[in-house]
Structure formats: structure tokens, C-alpha cells
Amino acid sequence: xxxxxxxxxxxxxxxxxxxxxxxxxxxxxxxxxxxxxxxxxxxxxxxxxxxxxxxxxxxxxxxxxxxxxxxxxxxxxxxxxxxxxxxxxxxxxxxxxxxxxxxxxxxxxxxxxxxxxxxxxxxxxxxxxxxxxxxxxxxxxxxxxxxxxx
Amino acid sequence: xxxxxxxxxxxxxxxxxxxxxxxxxxxxxxxxxxxxxxxxxxxxxxxxxxxxxxxxxxxxxxxxxxxxxxxxxxxxxxxxxxxxxxxxxxxxxxxxxxxxxxxxxxxxxxxxxxxx
Numbered sequence: 001x002x003x004x005x006x007x008x009x010x011x012x013x014x015x016x017x018x019x020x021x022x023x024x025x026x027x028x029x030x031x032x033x034x035x036x037x038x039x040x041x042x043x044x045x046x047x048x049x050x051x052x053x054x055x056x057x058x059x060x061x062x063x064x065x066x067x068x069x070x071x072x073x074x075x076x077x078x079x080x081x082x083x084x085x086x087x088x089x090x091x092x093x094x095x096x097x098x099x100x101x102x103x104x105x106x107x108x109x110x111x112x113x114x115x116x117x118x119x120x121x122x123x124x125x126x127x128x129x130x131x132x133x134x135x136x137x138x139x140x141x142x143x144x145x146x147x148x149x150x
Numbered sequence: 151x152x153x154x155x156x157x158x159x160x161x162x163x164x165x166x167x168x169x170x171x172x173x174x175x176x177x178x179x180x181x182x183x184x185x186x187x188x189x190x191x192x193x194x195x196x197x198x199x200x201x202x203x204x205x206x207x208x209x210x211x212x213x214x215x216x217x218x219x220x221x222x223x224x225x226x227x228x229x230x231x232x233x234x235x236x237x238x239x240x241x242x243x244x245x246x247x248x249x250x251x252x253x254x255x256x257x258x259x260x261x262x263x264x265x266x
Contacts, residue, residue, distance in 0.1 A: 018175045022152075025171075025205075043205075043236040050207040054174045109181070111211040113244055120243060 006081070008034060009074035016057045016067040016086070024053045024071055031073055032080065036145045044121040045080065045141060049073075051114040052084035052137050058105070060088025060135050079123070079140045087134040094127050155180060157187055162194040162226075163263060165256060169202035172210040181213060188217070194226035197259045201232035210237075211244040218249055227251055229259035 010031050014020040025046045032042065049071070056069045070085040091097050098119070103112030119125050122139040129135040153176040154169040164187060172180075187193065196217055200206075218228045231253040233241060241247065253259035 021173055021175050022171065040236070046205065047207050047236075047240065050173055050205075054207065054209065058174065109212040109216040111208045111215060111244060113208040113211055117208055117240065117243060 006074040006076050009072065012071040012073075013068050014053075014071065015065065016061045016069055017065045018054070018057055018063075020069075021050055021053045021057070024069075025050055028073055028082075032075070035075055035080070035143060037080075037143050041141070041143050045082075048118050048121050048139060048141070049082060049084070051118050052082070052139075055114050055137075056084055056086035056088065056135070058108075058110070060086035060090075062089065075143070079142055082122075082139040082141070083136060085134065085136040090131040090133055090135055091127070091129040092131055094129060098127070152176060153180065155183075157184070159187065159191050159193070160260075162192055163197065163260070164188060164191065164193040164195070165197040165199060165260075167199040167202065167256075171205040172203060172213070173205070173207050174209045177209050177213060181216070184217065185220075188220060192224070194221055194224045195229070195263055196221055196226070197229045197231065197253075197256060199231050199256045200234070200237055201256075203234070203237055206237050206240055208240070208244070211240065211246060214246055214250065218246075229253050229262075231256050231259050 012027060014024060028045060028049050029042055032045065053069055057063065061067045067088065072083040074081045096102055098115045100116045101112040103110045122141045124140045126138040152170055153172055156167040158165040166184060214228065221228060228250045230250050232255060253262065
């Protein structure tokens with residue numbers, strides 16, 4: 001990602017503890033106050049970051065709590081960009097993982113909807129993953145600033 | 151915001167009121183408490199009151215599916231009431247509207263069960 005073309009950017013490294021999902025959501029909301037987003041934009045973005053970071057911890061790191069999740073949020077005049085990366089187990093079959101209701105963790109009551117929700121709530125989603133190396137999700141979401149809230 | 155929850159039991163009906171954010175960070179404790187109560191009181195009908203639920207991701211959907219599977223064994227039902235617009239979007243996206251009943255308020259859901 002070429003940071004020169006961005007208006008602003010924040011990078012976070014968080015320990016793979018599930019309570020840090022709450023922190024990641026809160027940081028995203030605080031950071032994006034700068035672009036004066038609509039309420040529905042913020043709600044959707046919060047959901048995307050929540051799904052992505054939860055996936056990194058629960059799937060990428062299989063709930064190990066001593067690893068790091070790397071998050072980058074940035075924006076230009078039209079889009080907000082989000083990257084969530086883990087150095088975990090990776091995804092064997094990306095197409096399968098993207099399928100609605102596909103889950104490897106049915107017993108833990110995972111709905112298998114994470115990717116579907118992330119895809120619906122963004123304008124583009126890219127998944128780069130290598131087994132044993134990690135997974136990186138990259139999102140673009142268009143925003144319009146200064147709109148009346150909701 | 152952490153999740154707060156409140157349970158009310160009336161015969162075999164459990165009303166669960168959620169307040170705050172429902173995500174992976176709080177699901178373990180919630181699931182344990184609710185599963186215990188459902189088992190102990192032989193709950194057949196579950197009413198989820200989302201009036202004060204400010205945020206939910208797919209973890210919440212998984213939770214609802216899990217509880218639905220439990221009450222279904224007893225031919226029971228799950229009601230969801232007072233969803234805000236955002237939670238409703240996630241709910242609709244998940245297809246849960248095919249297996250859960252949506253009620254406007256907790257009283258509507260209770261009223262339905264009294265008559266039924």
C-alpha cells in the first residue's frame with residue numbers, strides 16, 4: 001500500500017486476545033471521526049473490522065493469545081481502506097471459506113457468515129492467504145463525507 | 151462497551167434482554183449462563199429482546215442458531231424483538247428470519263405465546 005496517496009493512516013498491532021476486538025472497533029470509530037462518516041457507514045465498518053479481527057484470532061491463531069494481529073486503517077478522498085493481517089495457520093481453500101454458512105467450527109457455534117458479511121458491507125474484499133504463513137484481508141469501502149447522519 | 155444481560159423466566163419461557171455489544175469477547179459467559187438456565191428450567195420458548203443491543207456481528211448469529219437448535223428439540227420457538235436497523239440487517243443477511251419469529255416488542259412475543 002502506497003501511503004503517499006492516502007490522506008491519513010493508522011496502524012495497530014494488537015495481541016490476539018479476543019477482548020482486543022472491542023478495542024479495534026473503538027479505534028476505528030475514533031479514527032474515522034475525521035471523515036465525518038454517516039452512522040450506517042460506521043456501523044458497517046465496525047462490523048467488518050469485528051469480523052476480520054475475530055477471524056484472525058479464532059481461525060488464524062486458533063485462539064492462541066500470544067500472537068499479534070496487524071491492522072491498518074487509512075482513507076483518501078473517496079474510500080476507507082482496511083487491512084487485517086495475521087501470521088497464523090492460513091486458509092486452505094479460500095473459495096470454500098467464502099461460501100455463506102461454511103464453517104470449520106460448527107461445534108463452537110460459528111455461523112459461517114463472517115466473509116459474507118464483510119463482502120456485503122464493503123465495496124471490495126481481497127483475501128491473500130498461505131497455509132502456515134498467514135492471512136491478509138484487504139478492504140475498500142466508499143464513503144461520502146458530511147452527509148446528514150443516517 | 152461490554153455486554154450486560156438480564157434473564158426472566160416464566161413457566162417454560164425465557165426472556166433474555168441484551169444491553170451493549172454482542173461479539174466473540176463476551177459470548178462464552180453469555181452462552182454458559184443461558185444454557186444453564188435453559189436446561190434447569192426446561193425452557194421451550196426463548197424471547198431475545200434486542201432493544202438495548204447496540205452492536206452484533208456473526209458471533210451473535212451463531213449464538214441464536216445454537217439456542218434455536220436447543221429449543222427445536224422441544225418443539226419450541228425463538229422470538230427476536232426490538233431489533234435496531236443495523237442488527238436487523240445482519241439478521242436478514244443470515245437467513246435467520248426463516249427459522250425465528252420477529253416480534254415488535256417483548257410483550258407482543260409474550261402475547262403470542264399466551265394465546266398459542
